[in-house]
Amino acid sequence: MVALSDRSGELARAALAPASRSGRLSRAIVAMLGVLVLGGIAAYGYQLVNGLGVTGLNDDVFWGLYEVDIVTLIGFSYGGALVSAILRLTGASWRGPITRIAEATALTTLVVGAVFPIIHLGHPERVWRVATALQINSPITWDMLAIITYLIATVILFGLPVVADMGRLRGEPGLPGWKQRLFARGSFGWVGAEEQQRVLNRSLTALAIVIIPLAVMVHTVLAYAFSLTSRPGWHSTIFGPYFVVAAIYSGVAVVIIVSAAYRRAYHLERWIPERAVINLGYLMAALGVLYGYLLFTEVTTEGYVGGEASEKLLYALLLDRWSLLFWVFVVGGLVVPLTIIAFKRTRTTTGVTVAACLVAGALLLKRFLMFVPPLTQPLISGDIGAYTPSWVELMVTVAAIAAIPLLLIALFKVIPVLSVTEIEEIAVSRGEAI
């Protein structure tokens, strides 16, 4: 019993490690991320004053990097939510150290991603009209409804287990006074009683069941903004599932990256075992195979009997103007990551993390290839359209990507990085020492 409480004390200290230590390196990282985010905010201010004319967009390519950001970032979020939900529903015992990081990733990427539907507007100050007009025929309305609903669900999914952890950790020695008060208030009287545990688990199960179709819906209606038009390359029944799978694939990759980063930075190897990272790698690999299959079937179906327009588009994508980027995606986003995970020698925490970084970056590129090339093909006739993101779009995008680690760092300054109660509960149910 003494040994157990010792180990459990270590777990609590590990979970709170990111909150207490603040070395020179971490301060430097925060400062750098902060500068990038401020730069993006300044760039957006410049866009607000001067209008969307400061982007690289034009009447041919009227949607570009901002739409890529919407879909990519909200896609990242799906991975986190789904990893947590599916692992809970299936009772995977290795989920313990992953769920908090997965849920926090889901929340932060979604918060950042949800800003972009407003950033991309010509008149962001009028966005409230979507609510008052309530044009239920419009995919944009569906997007807004779905994103807001999903955001609420993600906040609850993240918050519920935090309540338990706050109750569990509020008496932890070494907690600063304000955090003790915060934890006491945030725990809503959690003492870890059996009844409380039962209610929490039931709520989490219900939420996990709700959030899976909800996230499928979000990504499907995001796809509908493209596929419910008559544009070649967009108008495709595969787009809904395509977006969903791309989202989970890239989202699991981001969960791997965040887990590996915290594991390394705060020496959490004992609590986030290599097995958990590698299992996430397997999950990512399975989704990669699925995504590769969808890509193959899209190209084959369109290319074999597609009309003139889709033929031209596919030619430009596979062999001509966009071919370099396309094959970079195929190799960097599918072949290399899957190979890394396939071989035992490379299937390590480092290997899986490298694969995950490749996947996350490649899926951003893939969204670009899904949205922009179809717009450069003229609908009627005329010149091929062109689009190069402007410095404003690039700075805003970089800021969004920098904002995710910054938000995570801020979040884990307060919230324990490991779900202490869940890890303990799993250990107890398996009859192990913690």
Added chain:
Amino acid sequence: MTENAQSNGGPSGHVGIGLFDRATTVVPAQDIRCPLPDPASREISRRQFLHTIGAAGALVALKASGVQRILASEDLDAIAAGTLDIATDHQWVMVFDLRRCDGCRDCIKGCQKEHFLPKEVEWIKVYDLVDAQGLEYSMPVLCMECENAPCVRVCPARATYYQPDGVIVVDQSICIGCRMCMAACPYDVRVFNWDRQPQPPVPPEHRGTRPEFTAPQRKGTVGKCAMCVHRLRLGEFPACVEACTMDAIYVGDLVEDVMSNGKETFMLSQYLRANDAFRYRAELGTAPRVYYVAGHGQDLDF
């Protein structure tokens, strides 16, 4: 061009008559190319057909969703018979005679002058195309004023909508600038006001803030052709019709069954039938209100 209060709705029953009165030559029916089929001689009209099926109950669901509704532009019989089931005085359409268009782009210039648009903003575009025989021809494309418009359906702010005379307008004081309508439009006729180049100055007396005539165009919103409905209501021809030196552009009215380019006037339904007029990409179900007459051997089935 000048706007007055009467142009904005009101009892305008005589405006259209005035418009077509100004046309100088009325071409006699025998000059229209080929003999007309007698609508009454058809065994079963489409409307009857749909009624029959509707009565059988098979289309109850479709009827409820409005699919069964016969779109005005698709019912040449009703136009010819003057029984169009529409309670407005005018339902504007346009007709392009591609046999006459020489691709000079005067229509573009006339449009830009009328709406004070910068040079790179084209509400009417002219495409140089090649027909099945390899011959070049030009095709002007402007807003098709679809009766089943994808752009109207997707607008999350309801900033773009049908006016009673069938013209689709954008209220630029409401438009949030999401560009979903540009994605939805199969004809690529909507343009965004990026405002990269300065707009030509608009004299105060020509400024407009109404959805059917906004000058100068508002930055960060979507603009498009509205068939110069602000001019039609004053009894004037659209700017592109007036600018066309080849007399290739006609404006017409489904209710009065008449069309004119300012010099010649035809009975709309007769002319469309006799000249095998087609509507661009009508197979998408958009029910466009712009008709084309081919004559260079183009494929009608674009």
